Amino acid sequence: MAITASMVKELRESTGAGMMDAKKALTETDGDMEAAVDWLRTKGLAKAAKKSGRTAAEGLVAVATEGGKGVAVEVNSETDFVGKNSDFQSMVSKIATAAIAVNTVEELKATSVDGKTIEQTVTDAIAIIGENMSVRRMATLNASNVVSYVHNSVAPGMGSIGVLVGFDGDNETFARQVAMHIAAANPAALGEADLDPAMVEKEKSVQMDIARESGKPEAVIEKMIVGRMAKFLAESTLLGQAFVVNPDLTVEKAAEEAGIKITGFVRLEVGEGIEVEKEDFAAEVAKLKG
Template sequence: MTKIAAAQVKELRDKTGVGMMDAKKALVETNGDMDAAVDYLREKGVSKAAKKADRIAAEGLAHVSIDGNVAAIAEINSETDFVAKNEQFQKLVTDITDIIASENPKDIEEAHSLKMGEGDISSEILNATTKIGEKITFRRFARVEKNDNQVFGDYEHMGGRIAVLTLLEGTDEEVARNIAMHIAAINPKYVTREEVSQDERDHELAVLTEQAKNEGKPANIVEKMVQGRLSKWLAEISLVDQPYVKNPDVTVGQYLKEQGATITNFVRYEVGEGIQRRQENFAEEVQNQLKK
């Protein structure tokens, strides 16, 4: 069998937009002939999916899978919200998340190579892309393990538009889920303010200082004012300092204390966050059509 170099696989992936495993298989089947490999992918219908590679997939679903002392959360994207309601797509999301929980891949590349169906996750995503007719991507995942004294909480908002996984100690699943619901609604960045890096604090402090100066405040009160605003900002982004969404009279930290609970970790995925969506200008599109 012809030995296939990693550089060849990369070249074929760059040319066609297919996954690593599909590129390698095509090169193996064609004894390393690049042109023949491209034809092979076209013949197998893989190139149909590859044509969608430059599209933006910013919709989709996030999902949480819990199995005993292991939990996983994953985000799989599609191009439109309509596809997120497709039963085949929903099953794909659930199956991928379940596999992540059971197999424990180290990164997204390894996750794509995990066995699924008749092939792997990468090939199943490719098949779904071809059948459904939209670009589908497996964007990210996190996997969390717990001990017998800890408990998972999970919450999926709007059918998976937002998914949250929490890990708590000293309490039950109801409290853990309540915290997950709060995180879904309020979107904290950290558990406590102590987790905020010094660089991030310094950056915010600089911004707040400039704001105070631009407001024309006397120099002798700027520092005190800025420190107060910094503390308020830290409270806004830190879970335990936020007013609890079900009872704003207490903070999340106070609610946890009442329940004898502490939170160790949380993961919050909101579908499409950080992805730059393509902006459609329909008026301009119509004008361009009329000019033709």
Template sequence: MSISASMVKELREKTNAGMMDCKKALEESKGDFNAAVEWLRVKGLSAAAKKADRIAAEGTVAAKTTGKTAAVVEVNSETDFVARNDGFKAFVNEVVDHVINSTATGDLLTQPFKGATVGDALKNAVATIGENIVIRRTEKYTTNDTGLVHTYIHGEGKIGVMIEVQGSTAAVASSADAKTFASDVCLHIAAMNPMALSSADMNPETVAKEKEILKQKNLESGKKPEMIEKIVEGQIRKFLAENCLVDQAFVKNPDLTISAYAKEAGKKAGGELTIKRFTRFELGAGIEKKVNDFAAEVASMQGH
């Protein structure tokens, strides 16, 4: 049968595949539209597999709050150009919505999603967009009647923050002052990157490592060995104050610590406000980016 231009156009609009690929898909499937979609999907998935080993360190961090539930996700792409692509943005929004609304547990990629799985949707996105895409990490908070969840995105998806605050009553948690407090603390977390909520929550290995570094630094700077332990104790207290959220100086008013600001905001709200937990995702943090030596690449192409 002859393949009309309108059939090719319709298939292209549905799949975002190239014009020639759509024409070939319809020819191969003898004009069966659904079979052509599947043919392109299989062809796209084959191409996606080759892209899977490419480093994806760009992308975006996205977050959303719906009532008493909030979620933050990091989805990576290979290039910043793709991160600005409308198709990529739409996929990320779908992932955030899924994380918020789904009751499924276990591996995210195997969870049911639009008649298939999240993993299938990811493969389709890779095939359509033409770049390796990775759903790197997700976090979800659900709070109770006396709780408040809030999210904040900084720098067009470069940093995402999510926080849970507990109020002494439901009225306190739902007050405008509590929301302002949660919003301010999210902004602070984005800027100051605390390592833990409080000293009690700090990883003991991190503290032990820091102590060892400080000990060596003090010895090398000529401090008396018998004084080292006392000096390091003071320095560790400073380290914890600088890196634990509740002890940090509030970025909007350095005269207040975050815990002091919580007391102040609680009074305004008519009760008490307590920060229960937070999550901070920074785009690409910890991903080793491949840096190409362009001169070396050119030389190798020339056989030098």
């Protein structure tokens, strides 16, 4: 039986399977739609697709370095229990290692590991483990030297927060201390020049409104804003923050004393920016009742 585009479209919409998987399923079952659905289910493909609508905000961030390049990758799951699963950890480790050779998530998903693309590897893991998963994002860092740090590590090179620090010089121990600082302090940018101008203007506007509530003259308010913005810029930038190891020094000054220059950083935290819809138990029961 000839497999038409409309048949493939119908099967994709009913199962959420990929185009090539849907076409293969129809070919294998001679165009029998119900049998094609069953074929996809037996392969774990329909099951994975069905779960793809569920929010995956847990998981792991993994880091890897090679020479002057570092990469951090976030692989999400629905629950934190999966992050403790050795099979999931093994998969995430392989994904991070493969990420060293690419620059985007799209390239990473298309990369082959153990004879399968990473995208297919994740799909297979969904079918086996039974939770939605995704390779959400990756970030790379190129520098003369790169060190990594993982916070709340559950296995080598992976945990809840992954940090990379690029630096010039020869003091890896200090650079790793800076990576730990970044994990804790979460700076918005390296220095003032790297801050998002829109964020700075928004903060300035908020501070102006707050200052005007005091009823003080505009000349006084302007001086207040200068001080408040200086504090904001210092607290928002890595180089301007008080160093957690020695709060009497900024990170920039501490780096100078350590004989290195921090040139860049990456910080990824699991679930960062994902909005998770929460329902109470009564609402879930009501939904089940229809």
